[in-house]
Amino acid sequence: MSSPPATAAASAAVCNKYCDARDPSLSPQDRAPVTAAVASRSIVLHFDDADAMGWASIDNGGPGDRVWLDRSMDGGRTWAGGSRLGDTAVPSGGRGWRTQMFNVDDWNTRGVGALRACGQPAGGAIACTAWARTTWNAAGRSTAAATSLMMSFDRSSKLFGGNGWWTSANALTAVIDNIRISGMGSYRYAIAEVYDKNINAQGGQFRNEYLDDTGWWGLAWIEAYDLTGDRRYLDTARADADHMYANWNNTCGGGVRWNSNGNYKNAITNELYLRLTSALHNRIPGDTTYLNRAKSEWNWFKNSGMINGDHLINDGLNDSCVNNGQPTWTYNQGVILGALTEFHRATGDSALLTTARQLADSSTVRLQTNGVLREPGEGDSCTGDGPSFKGAYVRGLGALNRQLSDHPYAPALTRWANSAYDHDRNALDQYGPHWSGGNGTSDYGCQQSVLDLLNAATN
Numbered sequence: 001m002s003s004p005p006a007t008a009a010a011s012a013a014v015c016n017k018y019c020d021a022r023d024p025s026l027s028p029q030d031r032a033p034v035t036a037a038v039a040s041r042s043i044v045l046h047f048d049d050a051d052a053m054g055w056a057s058i059d060n061g062g063p064g065d066r067v068w069l070d071r072s073m074d075g076g077r078t079w080a081g082g083s084r085l086g087d088t089a090v091p092s093g094g095r096g097w098r099t100q101m102f103n104v105d106d107w108n109t110r111g112v113g114a115l116r117a118c119g120q121p122a123g124g125a126i127a128c129t130a131w132a133r134t135t136w137n138a139a140g141r142s143t144a145a146a147t148s149l150m151m152s153f154d155r156s157s158k159l160f161g162g163n164g165w166w167t168s169a170n171a172l173t174a175v176i177d178n179i180r181i182s183g184m185g186s187y188r189y190a191i192a193e194v195y196d197k198n199i200n201a202q203g204g205q206f207r208n209e210y211l212d213d214t215g216w217w218g219l220a221w222i223e224a225y226d227l228t229g230d231r232r233y234l235d236t237a238r239a240d241a242d243h244m245y246a247n248w249n250n251t252c253g254g255g256v257r258w259n260s261n262g263n264y265k266n267a268i269t270n271e272l273y274l275r276l277t278s279a280l281h282n283r284i285p286g287d288t289t290y291l292n293r294a295k296s297e298w299n300w301f302k303n304s305g306m307i308n309g310d311h312l313i314n315d316g317l318n319d320s321c322v323n324n325g326q327p328t329w330t331y332n333q334g335v336i337l338g339a340l341t342e343f344h345r346a347t348g349d350s351a352l353l354t355t356a357r358q359l360a361d362s363s364t365v366r367l368q369t370n371g372v373l374r375e376p377g378e379g380d381s382c383t384g385d386g387p388s389f390k391g392a393y394v395r396g397l398g399a400l401n402r403q404l405s406d407h408p409y410a411p412a413l414t415r416w417a418n419s420a421y422d423h424d425r426n427a428l429d430q431y432g433p434h435w436s437g438g439n440g441t442s443d444y445g446c447q448q449s450v451l452d453l454l455n456a457a458t459n
Helices: 141-150 166-182 189-198 211-228 231-245 267-283 289-302 330-347 350-366 386-403 410-423 444-458
Strands: 031-038 041-048 053-059 066-072 085-089 114-120
Touching: 031 114, 041 114, 053 066, 053 114, 141 166, 141 444, 166 189, 166 211, 166 386, 166 444, 189 211, 189 231, 211 231, 211 267, 231 267, 231 289, 267 289, 267 330, 289 330, 330 350, 330 386, 350 386, 386 410, 386 444, 410 444
Parallel strands: none
Antiparallel strands: 031 041, 041 053, 066 085, 066 114
């Protein structure tokens, strides 16, 4: 099959190592990850992984059949500006044809892309392959998941999913962890972009009336500081912790309230506060303030009643300051593990790891279904808050696992990661809500959670 003549692209040409509309005969390889069929025609997406370009072909057809590429910069959600790239027709006397090669990504604008091949028999219906991408920035399980997550990074708002707030803090944390673990720094730019764009949003310094939101951001900036050494991130984490401290009151004997407009005391807010204050102490030479706050937090939390008889943590306390019996969400079981690990580093108290291990032993067993972690009441959606919970859980479990010399939770993390990879992943390395497989959509909440899982399983 010879190369077709150049055709006008539907959008401005993208130039990376090479510019759009390159001859496929120049590709050093041909990998075909996805195909589609229509009216006996075979539509194939081809990749030149070495140069991060792709092309489409249609075969077993006839003259007038058309073939083209679509390119999306948001994981296949939209592609209006990258529609019908290389659109061309099978010439007279032919049975098949191919487009020229087009770039998957737009590195000049930090666009993380995907391609699909589409074809249309003469006068017939259109069929397209699934979306896929090259192995560029996706050579391993975790880096592929990180790249897929970055497809949800909004280049305008600098938040994931367009306007996700505390969930963006978790997504950024997962990306930072992946940089540290994998050594792939391609998305390091997102740290400063998120910070610079949103530093003055809401209450400023990533604070607002929801104190758990503030805690998530504070921990994200601890991670950013650890990776970059940039002091402004540590200063913001400190401002976040101080904001949380200002919302500590005597309702139920202590603790940080969930919302500055009420007095509800819940687990996640106080677990985040314990980890954040401990982390600040471990990074500020000569500190006593944050250490004392961490000690006060743990003394209150362990006696609050939120830890139930099964060594699981319910959502919070009712108006009578008694465990409210609400679901044992996975993130409540995981953040405390990372918090106790960080608090142990601050104090050297081995009893903290004993407690953490007791909690982890319970949750890794009681929150599994058929050997795989499952959120209580887990649904098929990847939007909203819940899809981020399992990621926060495995992040904390991974931190504890690294601290313990026998790494007791490595088998579970590996088993869950293998299950998700084998049963919950599409051709674009997008993951759904069920790590054991099943129905479900894909979006950045689920993607962040599985990136946390793959990070924890490989670290």
